[in-house]
Amino acid sequence: MASIVPRLEPAPDTCPEFKRRKRRIPNEKLASSHSQHNQGIKRWRTQREQHIYSSKLVQALRRSRLTSTSSSAAREVHDTADRVLAVLAKGTTRWSRAVLTARKTARHKKAKVAANIRLRKPAFNREKRKKPAVQKKLKVLGRLVPGCRKLSFSNLIEETSDYIAALEMQVRAMTAITEFLAAGGPA
Amino acid sequence: MLHRLESLESCTYDGMDMTTRLKRKQQYYVVQNNNPVELCASSLPQFQGLIGNNLGSGQMVELKRPEDFLGTDDFQEFVNLPVAGPEFGYSEKLDLAPPEAAADYCISWTSSCQITTLNTAVMKEEREDMILEKMESTTGSGRASFNKRKAEAVADHKRNKGEGEGESEVKTKCSTEISRNSSKENSKASEVQKPDYIHVRARRGQATDSHSLAERARREKISKKMKCLQDLVPGCNKITGKAGMLDEIINYVQSLQRQVEFLSMKIAALNSSVELSVENLPMKEFPAYVANFPAAAKLPEMAGLPCFELNPLQKESVKCMLNESMHPPQTEGIASASVSISEQSLSSSSMTQLQPFSTWNMDPQGLYNMYNMGFH
Numbered sequence: 001m002a003s004i005v006p007r008l009e010p011a012p013d014t015c016p017e018f019k020r021r022k023r024r025i026p027n028e029k030l031a032s033s034h035s036q037h038n039q040g041i042k043r044w045r046t047q048r049e050q051h052i053y054s055s056k057l058v059q060a061l062r063r064s065r066l067t068s069t070s071s072s073a074a075r076e077v078h079d080t081a082d083r084v085l086a087v088l089a090k091g092t093t094r095w096s097r098a099v100l101t102a103r104k105t106a107r108h109k110k111a112k113v114a115a116n117i118r119l120r121k122p123a124f125n126r127e128k129r130k131k132p133a134v135q136k137k138l139k140v141l142g143r144l145v146p147g148c149r150k151l152s153f154s155n156l157i158e159e160t161s162d163y164i165a166a167l168e169m170q171v172r173a174m175t176a177i178t179e180f181l182a183a184g185g186p187a
Numbered sequence: 188m189l190h191r192l193e194s195l196e197s198c199t200y201d202g203m204d205m206t207t208r209l210k211r212k213q214q215y216y217v218v219q220n221n222n223p224v225e226l227c228a229s230s231l232p233q234f235q236g237l238i239g240n241n242l243g244s245g246q247m248v249e250l251k252r253p254e255d256f257l258g259t260d261d262f263q264e265f266v267n268l269p270v271a272g273p274e275f276g277y278s279e280k281l282d283l284a285p286p287e288a289a290a291d292y293c294i295s296w297t298s299s300c301q302i303t304t305l306n307t308a309v310m311k312e313e314r315e316d317m318i319l320e321k322m323e324s325t326t327g328s329g330r331a332s333f334n335k336r337k338a339e340a341v342a343d344h345k346r347n348k349g350e351g352e353g354e355s356e357v358k359t360k361c362s363t364e365i366s367r368n369s370s371k372e373n374s375k376a377s378e379v380q381k382p383d384y385i386h387v388r389a390r391r392g393q394a395t396d397s398h399s400l401a402e403r404a405r406r407e408k409i410s411k412k413m414k415c416l417q418d419l420v421p422g423c424n425k426i427t428g429k430a431g432m433l434d435e436i437i438n439y440v441q442s443l444q445r446q447v448e449f450l451s452m453k454i455a456a457l458n459s460s461v462e463l464s465v466e467n468l469p470m471k472e473f474p475a476y477v478a479n480f481p482a483a484a485k486l487p488e489m490a491g492l493p494c495f496e497l498n499p500l501q502k503e504s505v506k507c508m509l510n511e512s513m514h515p516p517q518t519e520g521i522a523s524a525s526v527s528i529s530e531q532s533l534s535s536s537s538m539t540q541l542q543p544f545s546t547w548n549m550d551p552q553g554l555y556n557m558y559n560m561g562f563h
Contacts, residue, residue: 073455137433174450181457
């Protein structure tokens with residue numbers, strides 16, 4: 001028995017083993033994250049999740065009400081809502097982690113960087129531009145979803161789907177809150 | 188004896204057919220437990236006899252029954268013999284099939300017997316691989332059919348390595364019967380016990396290069412995720428192609444983000460008023476309330492929403508409110524107005540971008556409402 005096993009693997013020994021080591025780890029991660037991810041998207045559709053979100057948001061809003069300035073109240077509400085949403089994601093997705101770690105100053109830096117790039121070497125860009133329409137759109141999408149600028153196609157799509165589901169839940173919850181507030185609130 | 192020989196010939200004919208047909212197509216390996224198996228089992232001794240006879244000069248090899256090899260180390264020997272046959276000019280003497288085919292179906296015949304004795308369900312792919320590797324190593328990689336199988340073997344080999352050594356040992360004892368199958372069993376094959384890898388099968392008429400297999404797996408993964416997105420984004424069912432889909436996705440994400448921002452503004456506006464209503468304003472704080480109101484009025488401007496007409500409206504409503512507050516006994520009129528307003532607010536609270544005007548219109552009325560309630 002022992003003699004047969006080494007016999008079987010003379011030539012292909014190094015090659016597939018090497019491949020195996022290379023491919024094993026990413027595949028394992030894929031398997032685990034894929035199952036987690038599927039369950040992850042559906043959580044945003046449940047009523048329970050929405051209730052949890054809206055209650056947490058109301059609490060956070062009450063807390064921030066005291067410290068809010070009148071000029072940027074909307075932005076603060078927006079930020080609070082995004083942060084609560086990201087907390088609810090429990091750090092499983094990239095965009096949620098990016099939202100939680102983002103600083104307020106980061107917003108103003110974006111415009112300056114974009115302006116500088118255009119001044120540099122337009123001639124070279126024209127030569128190398130093959131108009132990969134899909135690539136452009138991927139970049140745009142990467143900019144839209146927080147923290148997903150330099151992601152591969154498949155990962156970006158994953159993040160986008162989770163982000164869209166979360167956003168939909170956020171819209172539903174905030175609509176409910178506005179209705180609640182508009183109808184009279186806690187009088 | 189005669190009838191046995193006849194049965195043997197019929198068996199061999201089937202074997203030939205199978206192997207030649209196999210060569211034309213790209214590989215597809217599935218174990219087949221049918222009648223030919225039993226037929227083989229019965230005719231094998233005769234077949235072995237044939238081989239023994241045809242191996243010719245100086246090749247007095249004692250071919251044992253396959254079952255004998257189950258528990259022993261001699262299996263390798265046994266398998267090697269028929270495989271080595273072609274090299275000895277075996278095919279010329281036997282005249283049953285081209286060399287590779289002979290080797291193939293030798294293997295297949297031996298395997299078919301063992302199928303009955305061993306558990307085939309799980310081991311099929313691995314067995315094929317083991318046999319293919321043996322074939323590879325013994326007969327050399329120069330042959331076209333072996334090359335094709337090698338690719339498959341390499342592709343599947345990763346899977347085998349993951350199974351563990353114990354299983355591989357058992358695999359060596361058995362072999363597979365190579366047979367055709369319809370293309371019903373496509374692409375991703377069964378997940379074996381330890382799902383370490385994504386198992387991919389080459390479809391009929393497709394390249395079996397390991398690179399192309401990996402690429403195909405990647406592409407299918409991507410298309411799966413795109414389908415998932417299609418379910419999320421409304422109105423994407425008709426659109427095919429990545430670019431169109433991505434356009435829709437981008438639009439949808441942008442619209443969702445705009446909605447959220449819009450709603451947050453609304454909540455901010457409502458928030459300030461709710462705060463005040465809870466505290467139960469006395470008359471003295473009225474100027475403070477008014478002071479807050481222009482701040483709320485500024486919000487639509489900041490948002491850049493197309494509701495420029497609102498500002499004069501809001502100012503009017505402020506004046507209205509001032510007037511109304513001066514005359515608290517007129518609550519009845521106010522109450523009726525507020526009822527209609529609240530109805531309007533509830534109906535218009537369905538957030539669409541087409542109705543920013545109406546919703547903003549509701550807002551000052553909502554504030555007005557709350558002030559009223561707070562006042563009581």
